[in-house]
Amino acid sequence: MVKISTYFHRVDGFDKKLSDHTRELPDQDIETQFLSRLLEPLLFDPGDELVQRLLRNI
């Protein structure tokens, strides 16, 4: 028996004009999630002293 998934047949909300973009969306979502998870902890702070110096200069 051949099993056919209905997953690929959803057409609700499909917009032909966006087809070029939607083709890239799944990859971009995964990529964005991966990057966010990977780089979220990688945040350095300039420190209050530098920021205060900057704010005095502007």
Added chain:
Amino acid sequence: MKKSELNDQDLVQAYIKGDQSAIETLVSRHRSKVYTYILLTIKNQQLAEDLFQETFIKVIQSLRGGKYKDNGRFLSWVIRIAHNLIIDHFRKEKQMNSISNDDSDVDLLNSRKFSEKNIEEMIVHSQIKAELRSLINELPDDQREVVLLRHYGELSFKEIADQTGVSINTALGRMRYALINLRKLIKERDLSLTVY
């Protein structure tokens, strides 16, 4: 309404109308992302501090000069300014035939997050940051550039392409290779980066 509750667009407008404290809120809101972008690109703490200041001075000058077209993408705009200043710096450095700008003495504990953590957590955190930083540093320059612009600057691929003078496909390709390389490096080094 408190300043911190206003969005970037409203704060920019408030500053243009003469509210000095609005720019302080904007700097405070984006300081870490802008600084991290510069630091990871230029790999030198002292230079990063200088360029961080220069970036926001340029931001102020542009806002005062009416050069900012508000499209609700303040952070991306600031990162693009930082990016241009970094390029200017590298050009000058090349002209002066300067030596390596690599700096391994960056204070990994210099983060506001650490104030909320105990010492043990701080050490683990700093180790993770060091590992992550080393991963990013391993990437070829063009791939690292796309990753940092995308993550810290929240630029679209079209904006990255415009900013770096390549086609969108090239920008997408660089990101794809960067991710492949990052995954490969994580596997090779058997890194566990999921402590958070």
